Amino acid sequence: MGKAVIEIESLAKYYGKDRGIEDVSFSVNEGEVFGFIGPNGAGKSTTIRTLMALIRPSSGSAKIFGKDCIEYAPEIAHNIGYLAGESSFYERMRVREFLGYASELYGKKNNPRIKELSERLELDLNRRIENLSLGNKKKVGIVAAMLHSPKLLILDEPTSGLDPLVQQTFFEMLTEEKQRGVTILFSTHVLSEVQKICDRVAIIKEGKVIDIPSIYDLRRNGYKKVSLAIDGELNEELLNFHGVADLQIHDNEASFIYRGEVVELLERLGSLHLQDVFIQEPVLEEILLHYYR
Amino acid sequence: MIIFKYELRQMRNLAVAWSIAMVVLIFLLMPVFASIGRSVGANSGTQLEQMVSGNEFLQAVGMSAEFLSKPIGLYGFITGWFFSLAAAVLAMHVGLSVITKDFTGRSTDFIYTKIDSRGRVYLEKLAAAIVSVLSVGFVYVIASYFALEANIPEGFDFSLYFLLSFSLVLLETLYLALGICIGVVWPRNRHPLLLAVTVVFITVVIGTFATTVGIDWLLFLAPPKFFGGSFIATKGSYESKYVIWLAFLVATFLSIGYQVIRKKDLITV
Numbered sequence: 001m002g003k004a005v006i007e008i009e010s011l012a013k014y015y016g017k018d019r020g021i022e023d024v025s026f027s028v029n030e031g032e033v034f035g036f037i038g039p040n041g042a043g044k045s046t047t048i049r050t051l052m053a054l055i056r057p058s059s060g061s062a063k064i065f066g067k068d069c070i071e072y073a074p075e076i077a078h079n080i081g082y083l084a085g086e087s088s089f090y091e092r093m094r095v096r097e098f099l100g101y102a103s104e105l106y107g108k109k110n111n112p113r114i115k116e117l118s119e120r121l122e123l124d125l126n127r128r129i130e131n132l133s134l135g136n137k138k139k140v141g142i143v144a145a146m147l148h149s150p151k152l153l154i155l156d157e158p159t160s161g162l163d164p165l166v167q168q169t170f171f172e173m174l175t176e177e178k179q180r181g182v183t184i185l186f187s188t189h190v191l192s193e194v195q196k197i198c199d200r201v202a203i204i205k206e207g208k209v210i211d212i213p214s215i216y217d218l219r220r221n222g223y224k225k226v227s228l229a230i231d232g233e234l235n236e237e238l239l240n241f242h243g244v245a246d247l248q249i250h251d252n253e254a255s256f257i258y259r260g261e262v263v264e265l266l267e268r269l270g271s272l273h274l275q276d277v278f279i280q281e282p283v284l285e286e287i288l289l290h291y292y293r
Numbered sequence: 294m295i296i297f298k299y300e301l302r303q304m305r306n307l308a309v310a311w312s313i314a315m316v317v318l319i320f321l322l323m324p325v326f327a328s329i330g331r332s333v334g335a336n337s338g339t340q341l342e343q344m345v346s347g348n349e350f351l352q353a354v355g356m357s358a359e360f361l362s363k364p365i366g367l368y369g370f371i372t373g374w375f376f377s378l379a380a381a382v383l384a385m386h387v388g389l390s391v392i393t394k395d396f397t398g399r400s401t402d403f404i405y406t407k408i409d410s411r412g413r414v415y416l417e418k419l420a421a422a423i424v425s426v427l428s429v430g431f432v433y434v435i436a437s438y439f440a441l442e443a444n445i446p447e448g449f450d451f452s453l454y455f456l457l458s459f460s461l462v463l464l465e466t467l468y469l470a471l472g473i474c475i476g477v478v479w480p481r482n483r484h485p486l487l488l489a490v491t492v493v494f495i496t497v498v499i500g501t502f503a504t505t506v507g508i509d510w511l512l513f514l515a516p517p518k519f520f521g522g523s524f525i526a527t528k529g530s531y532e533s534k535y536v537i538w539l540a541f542l543v544a545t546f547l548s549i550g551y552q553v554i555r556k557k558d559l560i561t562v
């Protein structure tokens with residue numbers, strides 16, 4: 001295991017009486033892709049904006065590369081690429097000018113990475129930012145975050161607005177960065193994204209980190225959302241087996257969240273007179289419900 | 294100085310537009326006011342002069358009949374009560390928006406997370422705003438010299454002209470500093486121009502009220518009254534107490550802005 005690149009200890013942030021985050025602790029090791037997952041408003045962006053020294057914590061500490069992220073923010077920034085969740089850029093600028101500006105802010109003029117990354121993401125450098133779609137603006141943010149080849153990428157909801165093909169390219173780029181030893185903190189509310197690329201994941205709910213499973217554990221637990229209909233009448237006893245949560249029954253139809261071995265689930269379902277069955281990945285909120293059962 | 298360069302580039306069109314507008318207006322207005330000045334001067338002791346000398350509005354704005362009977366006096370009047378106020382609105386607007394645009398436009402996460410400290414970002418933005426705003430002021434100073442040359446063939450007192458026109462630059466500096474300070478303290482303000490107009494208008498009202506009622510201390514809250522044309526014409530200088538007060542205010546506003554931005558949570562709209 002590499003040394004810790006990010007160390008967060010009991011971080012809390014309150015806005016007056018309102019809760020931002022209450023008890024966030026985790027560390028991200030060098031070369032690791034670390035997912036940060038939680039529903040909207042859980043505190044992901046607050047944690048990340050504290051790491052980026054945009055807001056000051058009410059208590060606790062956060063270090064990046066072993067240095068306090070507030071006190072040494074400018075120094076640390078040399079090696080961080082940051083993509084904000086909801087930021088926008090100078091609308092009147094053309095993409096080329098904006099990315100040139102971003103590069104010069106890191107002391108790199110005429111940076112060839114701009115062309116390379118833009119071509120990869122099929123980003124038109126000649127358009128004005130105000131005329132770009134949400135997805136294309138996100139591409140601008142991705143290029144701006146990666147153009148100085150940072151050692152740490154902090155990405156807040158990087159895929160929102162990207163179409164599936166560009167998402168695929170983006171994940172390939174992240175995989176390449178990982179192979180180069182870059183550490184990545186990846187915030188999202190889409191579970192499949194962290195399963196695709198992350199090594200570990202911190203699950204945050206209502207300002208608190210409630211679990212930090214490895215992606216192996218997360219997969220093995222195999223959260224599934226199951227909807228089914230049977231021929232005949234359904235009752236709770238038929239579906240009351242280990243791993244079932246949030247069970248809802250209406251006449252001959254039922255839905256529930258299942259956490260466990262898929263083979264076991266199929267065996268159980270096979271004993272029922274199924275008319276129809278639909279197994280899908282649950283949304284994050286449904287998994288979080290399961291965490292409290 | 295990368296931020297300075299890019300901020301200046303973003304303000305360029307605004308500064309050029311205001312410069313052109315002020316140059317055009319001074320060349321359009323100066324012939325009219327020069328001719329009025331000559332008329333008043335040529336009709337000394339007449340009804341026109343009596344009307345001017347007894348005018349409460351002119352007294353409230355700090356102008357004397359003697360001063361207004363000369364073309365340079367009327368130049369002082371339009372500089373102090375038209376161009377200076379317009380420049381003050383521009384300066385405050387630029388000061389406000391150079392800070393607030395990142396909060397309302399959600400670009401704080403871009404500009405304040407790079408290798409420059411917050412203090413450095415602030416200073417470079419301030420420098421860009423100063424260059425942008427004061428360039429408009431100096432364009433006016435230069436353009437008005439040529440406008441006076443063209444419209445006062447009998448000549449004029451250069452030092453008087455310079456003091457009158459340079460008061461616009463001093464006022465710009467003060468309102469710029471005030472704008473930046475308010476921008477830092479209240480960064481999520483979506484209407485910087487409206488706020489700038491309101492603040493300048495309020496200071497004008499305070500100044501006029503203070504002069505009319507005779508409350509001298511209140512004039513310290515009214516920058517447009519700091520550089521009265523009649524005083525400048527009589528003494529050949531600015532009132533030192535207001536110059537010192539202005540310098541103190543500028544330093545205070547900029548220091549507050551610097552200290553607050555370094556510690557503040559940067560939360561966008």
